[in-house]
Amino acid sequence: MNELSVSRPNNLDAYWMPYSDNRYFKANPRMLARAEGMHYYTPEGKEILDGTAGLWCCNAGHGRREIKEAIQKQAAILDYAPTFQLGHPIAFEAASRIAEMTPEGMDKVFFTNSGSESADTALKIALAYHRARGESGRVRLIGRERGYHGVGFGGMSVGGIGGNRKQFGALLPYVDHLPHTHGLAENVFARGLPEHGAHLADALENLVALHGAETIAAVMVEPVAGSTGVLVPPVGYLERLREICTKHGILLIFDEVITGFGRLGTNFGAERLGVTPDIMTMAKGLTNAAVPMGAVAVRNAVYDAVVDGAPAGIELFHGYTYSGHPLAAAAAIATLELHRAEDLPGRARAIEPYWQEAAHSLRGLPNVIDIRDCGLIAGIELAPRPGKPTQRALDIFRRCFDEGVLVRVTGDIVALSPPLIIEKPHVDRLIGTLADAIRAEAA
Numbered sequence: 001m002n003e004l005s006v007s008r009p010n011n012l013d014a015y016w017m018p019y020s021d022n023r024y025f026k027a028n029p030r031m032l033a034r035a036e037g038m039h040y041y042t043p044e045g046k047e048i049l050d051g052t053a054g055l056w057c058c059n060a061g062h063g064r065r066e067i068k069e070a071i072q073k074q075a076a077i078l079d080y081a082p083t084f085q086l087g088h089p090i091a092f093e094a095a096s097r098i099a100e101m102t103p104e105g106m107d108k109v110f111f112t113n114s115g116s117e118s119a120d121t122a123l124k125i126a127l128a129y130h131r132a133r134g135e136s137g138r139v140r141l142i143g144r145e146r147g148y149h150g151v152g153f154g155g156m157s158v159g160g161i162g163g164n165r166k167q168f169g170a171l172l173p174y175v176d177h178l179p180h181t182h183g184l185a186e187n188v189f190a191r192g193l194p195e196h197g198a199h200l201a202d203a204l205e206n207l208v209a210l211h212g213a214e215t216i217a218a219v220m221v222e223p224v225a226g227s228t229g230v231l232v233p234p235v236g237y238l239e240r241l242r243e244i245c246t247k248h249g250i251l252l253i254f255d256e257v258i259t260g261f262g263r264l265g266t267n268f269g270a271e272r273l274g275v276t277p278d279i280m281t282m283a284k285g286l287t288n289a290a291v292p293m294g295a296v297a298v299r300n301a302v303y304d305a306v307v308d309g310a311p312a313g314i315e316l317f318h319g320y321t322y323s324g325h326p327l328a329a330a331a332a333i334a335t336l337e338l339h340r341a342e343d344l345p346g347r348a349r350a351i352e353p354y355w356q357e358a359a360h361s362l363r364g365l366p367n368v369i370d371i372r373d374c375g376l377i378a379g380i381e382l383a384p385r386p387g388k389p390t391q392r393a394l395d396i397f398r399r400c401f402d403e404g405v406l407v408r409v410t411g412d413i414v415a416l417s418p419p420l421i422i423e424k425p426h427v428d429r430l431i432g433t434l435a436d437a438i439r440a441e442a443a
């Protein structure tokens with residue numbers, strides 16, 4: 001074994017783990033040392049079925065040879081080159097491949113390194129667009145309660161999860177939020193898109209009345225909200241949001257970091273849900289998470305306004321050292337090639353009815369108060385333990401892991417998002433293990 005591939009660290013102190021209970025983890029470490037196909041393996045060699053595609057990102061399954069080889073080959077050819085005022089061929093190729101998959105007329109792609117960077121990039125592009133068109137008063141950014149757009153100051157401010165914001169002060173000014181779309185009373189146990197709630201988009205008209213359309217730059221939402229615990233858009237909701245944005249000259253941004261690359265059975269959520277935004281963020285599945293990469297695709301008119309509208313010289317004062325990194329670009333091209341060759345969105349579509357049935361089979365188990373699904377996503381909402389919010393879900397997560405199954409929990413919601421290569425026996429094992437854990441944590 002390579003000296004650098006440490007499978008059993010002997011000191012856990014130095015690493016300040018992200019979004020983690022560091023004290024609990026370091027007392028009770030759960031490690032993943034290796035992965036292949038649908039499974040992770042612990043350092044002891046125990047197999048863990050991946051019910052979450054890592055963090056909603058390894059859509060093509062783990063350890064894909066084609067991606068690994070593309071990265072290796074690229075590392076030997078060009079390790080790094082700047083993309084500020086210079087270029088390297090593979091970044092252009094990766095952008096073209098993405099543009100082939102995005103909705104028609106969204107052919108311009110800006111590279112980032114994560115979903116958070118994509119969110120902040122999209123917001124900055126929206127502001128630059130209005131300014132380029134002489135509407136520099138459009139500075140207000142609208143998000144949605146319970147939205148998640150990563151951890152940069154833009155995404156965090158426009159995001160609507162209180163717990164992610166409260167440690168960090170005043171955040172960005174000129175931000176407002178639409179109401180969330182969680183309709184536990186009227187949409188409980190809905191399958192796919194819930195019937196009730198399209199009217200919630202009308203709250204945007206209220207914000208327009210309150211602030212004036214001439215102050216609003218953009219609205220950013222996830223087509224299906226993932227991190228907050230799987231909120232599926234009500235029938236007609238996104239269409240209504242689109243209409244109101246168009247009417248008032250407000251840009252609509254879809255955060256497709258989770259819903260992109262086959263998760264909903266189509267290349268992007270926009271396609272599945274039949275609504276085309278002006279700007280779209282992506283990351284995660286773009287490279288199958290083998291190398292960090294994010295991207296922002298924009299309508300050609302947005303690009304043209306910013307680029308053609310600028311005086312000679314740099315048109316957008318924004319970018320990252322690693323934008324279009326050669327290794328990430330190689331991983332993206334290989335990943336997108338796998339998507340095409342193996343029709344991963346088609347595979348997701350084919351197994352979706354079985355997936356939906358399996359997820360909803362959990363109805364009736366103790367404390368299960370709602371189940372939601374869309375594409376290869378499911379959310380199972382649990383009644384919290386009295387006085388101990390989130391504890392029940394955490395205990396279920398730990399029990400599943402110890403039984404060899406990885407699920408994700410957020411609050412008291414279990415969120416499932418397996419690799420798109422999942423097969424029926426995997427679904428049975430995933431849902432069966434979760435059902436046992438829910439029963440075991442009934443008290």
Ligand SMILES: Cc1ncc(COP(=O)(O)O)c(C=O)c1O
Nearest residue numbers: 114115116148149150255257258
């Ligand atoms: C919708 C959405 N946007 C943005 C992000 C942030 O992505 P990253 O963690 O790569 O910064 C996430 C991460 O889960 C996400 O789900």
